[in-house]
Amino acid sequence: MTTVGDPSPASAPPVRSTALLTALVLAVAGYQINATMLAPALPNVIDSLETTSGAGGLAQTLFFLFSAIGQVTLARLSDHVGRRRMLQVTLVIALVGELICVLAPNIELFIIGRSLQGVSAATFTLAYLTLHESLSPQKFGRSLGIITAVNGGIAGVDTIIGGSVADSVGFRGIFLITALITVIALVAVQFWVPAGGTSAGRMDWTGAALLGVGLTGILLALNEGSSWGWSSVPTLALLVGGVLALALFAVAQRRDRNAIIDTSVLASRAGWPLLLTTIFTLAGVFGMLNFTIPLLTQNSGAGYGLSATMSALLYLTPASALGVIAAPLVGHFGPRIGWHRSVLIGAVGTAAALVPLVLAPQSPAITFVALAALGITYTGYMLTALTGLAVALAPEDKPGSLPGLNGACFGIGASLGIAVAASAVTAASGGGPPTASAFHAALWTAGGFVALALVTALLIKTPQSEKN
Template identity: 85%
Template sequence: MTTVRDLSPTGAPPVRSGALLAALVLAVAGYQINATMLSPALPDVIDRLGTTSGAAGLSQTLFFLFSAIGQVTLARLSDYAGRRRMLLATLAAALVGEAVCALAPTIEVFIVGRILQGVSAATFTLAYLTLHETLTPQKFGRALGIITAVNGGIAGVDLIIGGWVADTVGFRGIFALTGLITVIALVAVYSWVPASAATTGRMDWRGAALLGAGLTGTLLALNEGSVWGWSSPATLALLVGGVLALALFAVAERNNRDAIIDTSVLASRSGWPLLLTTIFTLAGVFGMLNFTIPLLTQTEGAGYGLSATTSALLYLTPASALGVIAAPLVGHFGPRIGWRRSVLIGSVGTAAAMVFLVLFPQSPVITCAALAVLGVTYTGYMLTALNGLAVALAPEDKPGSLPGLNGACFGIGASLGFAVASSVVTTVSSGGPPTADAFQAALWSSGCFVALALMTALLIKNPNKHN
């Protein structure tokens, strides 16, 4: 294990950086495998709990929704309660959620467990903040890349293991496995993550409640609108209520010294272009990679007609594996060339790869090659650089505000991308089996999001001290 010899930017004492990084990798891995391992096991969930695909899909929607809410609220709360304490609390919530899902007799109980697990997404932002406050800038960049590599998936192995466990043991075995990893992470965080100093002030619970209500309403409306109907009373009520709550949130935060989000940062070109870049990037790539591509590669006639395992091995695993390799390298060079420049490199590369996916969706070879490029440009460059830039641009008196909000934008973008891609495929296919035209249209919609991300990335104004 190595020890940090130099003081961090915050003047923190030396720590064992190897042990610290190992503990944080375990912490974020607990959330990540909860997010990915269950995907191939959803049919088993439907069968064993006697539920519908809509209810199972809702459990996934709420999982990512509360991932977004947890990122923004718990990161800010950690400014007052301390990073280590919030990491332990978040992991404890995940462990309870895993136990609930493993023992769930009904889909309703299962959904409660998924909500608790979703909150643990805050481990990513808490890990970034802990590393930034503890390590030197050079060591922070490398560690950030390693943590972000986990965010892109465990080299695709998690998906394969999830499918195998579902086929042999059932979905409950997945939560037994993730629960064991969470227990190990709790012990590691307790043993190796140092306590951090807390800032003065008090948590903005009113702002947190309004923000949570706003995100819940708008994201649920976007995710369920294609199922319930975009003009249905339920969809409209959620959308209007969510927008109203977000408007009230903006008013309430205007002159609040302890605001959960620094509105001055949001209004600056250091804030809103970064957040929009995150949303548009995730919307473009997540919807394509986690919805359109699996359908395209597995659909007979209109697609490639592959099995789920073959599809994952050929089209998802290579991109994830390359991201695991690229992200630490990006983290190493990010502080040297600048996080903003790294974002631009990743954005240009991601847009270039999307061009080939949009123009040649019926070519298995070109699709595979383009997805492999995305493993470097998206998983490696974009995810790492966006997180690094959010930490670097955060106000010194509210270090958890911008990273937490940026983390929430990951969830918002993912939900938006999934909702748009699924709606496009359903609409173009006229409610029937997916068609080649539907896949083409969905890829075009994803490409438009990526193009918007490139435009907003160019607008990010990076202060000189962060160049």
């Protein structure tokens, strides 16, 4: 194994890069498998817990919502307590959530378990920060591609296993598998990840609370508005309360020296266009892949009528498998052709791949080809390039600021996309079983988000290092 010095404390022992990368892959896999493995089992969750597609969508929405909150708050907290300790905390939280879902007798407890699992998305930002602090620039790019490849799933094997487990023993078996992986990751992190330096100051808990309340209110309103009524008191209360909390959050961040979000980064063209591109991209693709496609392909009336296993094998696995191949290559060549250019290539490719799917969702063959193409354009190019560009555009005195925000936007975008897709299906179905037109409406929302991502990608500032 090769070793590189850890630039944090001068007296720290050298880091074994292969062991470090292995531990971080296991850590992020614990979160990512919880996201991808459940997708083909979503209909089984709905049937087993005797609930609705709207409630199933809410569980997914809150999973990704809390992933956004976790990435901002826990990544910032790691500055004070150390990267390794924060990784361990997030994995323990995920383990508790997995055990709750194994035992959940109803959708309410299942939603609580999924929300706790979502918090562990902070492992991604913590992994990026740990790699950036511990590895040489050359190794960082390659390691970034490998970690990002996991963000699209484990070569599609996880979705196949998820579908097979759902068909044979039910969704609870999935969480027993992910719990075992989480335990292994905890051991690997303890032995192979450096503690990391700590900084002075205090954690901005007020800002974290306001951010959590604001995002939760808005996304819950979007998810439940079609069933509650868009003008109903609960929907309006959540929307108004969420917006007010975010407004107070913005004010508090300007006044707090220990703010969890650097507002100067948000205001620049190095910040807001990149963050919006991430949100819109994830909203379009995740809403489609993790909600609409599993329901469409397994619905016997308005869809393809496949089993969970066949749905995963034909429509979720190709994108994941191709992404595992493409992402490390993008990580290798990204610094050479430029992260900004890589983002533009990914944005154009993702939009092009989604067009036939939106126009002809009734064709299983077209759906298969479109989703396979997304494995290269989205999982390979966009996820890797967006993360690499966030690192390249971050201020030199605050290297973790933009990557942390961008990581949070992954969760915000995913939860937003699922909330909107679930709302579209519920509204177009008129309260009954999902219809073909309902699935088509949800796919159109995905196409709209991806189109917005293409526009905002053109507005991102090119890093100074790529202008020459």
